[in-house]
Amino acid sequence: MISTLGPVVESAFALEQFGRQGNATFHLWRKGVREQLGTRVAEIEQLADRYSADELLPLLRLHSGASPEAGGDERARQRVQTTLFEFCQVAVLPHWRQMRGHMASVRDAYGRIGIANGMHALLDNLHPKLNWKPPVLEVAGEPDRDVYLNGRGLVLSPSLFMAGKACMVLDNVQELGVPVLVFSVPVDSATESEFWCHRGGGEQALSALVGHTRAAALQTLSESCTTGELSQRLNISLAGASKHATVLRKAGLVTTARKRNTALHSLTPLGVALLRQRPSARTS
Structure with a gap:
């Protein structure tokens, strides 16, 4: 997951x-x-x-x-x-910060269900329209479509904006190499107020400071990822992702760990602090 x-x-x-x-x-x-x-x-x-x-x-x-x-x-x-x-x-x-945190909590909660009660319980509880009948996961109310895993496995990922739809299966997304089952997470009134009443002033100030794309890169790197993953998530070229990561690293906002041909980028304490900043006073 x-x-x-x-x-x-x-x-x-x-x-x-x-x-x-x-x-x-x-x-x-x-x-x-x-x-x-x-x-x-x-x-x-x-x-x-x-x-x-x-x-x-x-x-x-x-x-x-x-x-x-x-x-x-x-x-x-x-x-x-x-x-x-x-x-x-x-x-x-x-x-994004609130959304990502909420979806991480959803992932962790379902992970505990899987550990405690097995994968059948996890799959049965993902969504009311999903029904696990080994070895088939059925989706009620959707057009007929058969997806064969053929031993590849399955990645599960929640979505907050897929309301009104149980799930969607994506193939070969973001170089994961296996199909992804994106399932809908309900948004209750408390979550609605917490998310949508948040104005995101700090994010706008961040964009003004480092530019829209690098602000998006900084947001994305709050969850460590490789250059390829950053490229996929921001829908930019690999060279562009590498350039943005380099600029952010030189600014002291990102640290990069290299293993063979892979570079894993993570936020530094300064990068985390910049993401959390909010405009507190008017400046001339």
Whole structure:
């Protein structure tokens, strides 16, 4: 089990909640996001109307075997990427610390169920629409589709924005090498208030200080990851991810541990402190 596939993937799910058919639980969130987007609302609405999450993810090249084309036009695909990333900056990243912490708690809770009662109990408790009938995990109310693991295993990951849908199976996502079952986590009224009433002023100040992409990289590195994982989560090139990690490391915000050809990046105490900072006074 993992706690999340990252803010960009979660943004693809969030886009569906931003549209006209979005779940009522996200009313406060939608209102806040619309205010922040301003004149860009129409562009985001068009993207939400045109693509579902499972159609968006291949366009982001998050699936290694999927077609990278958007309507046969590479520039159109790049526009989709740019628009979704701008949406991510406003809709998900300001709340990411709370979201990530909540999903980590969900992962840990289900992990304890699996340890105490076995995998059958874990799979039976993931979602009311999921039913474990060994050796098959059935999903009620979804279109017929068979996914064969063929011994590859299965990664489980929660999602806060997949409301109204039990789960989604993603193949070859983020170079994990095995299918990922993303399952929906309900958002109750207390969680709704905690998440969506948080304005994220510190994140906006952070973006102004280091730039949007590096602010997103710093947020992502609050969970240590490799250069490749950073590239996948931010939907940027490997060279771009390496460059951002290098700049953050030279600024003393990130430390890098190398093992053979792999570089694992983690926040330094200064990086953690910067993420937690909030604007406390006006400056001239």
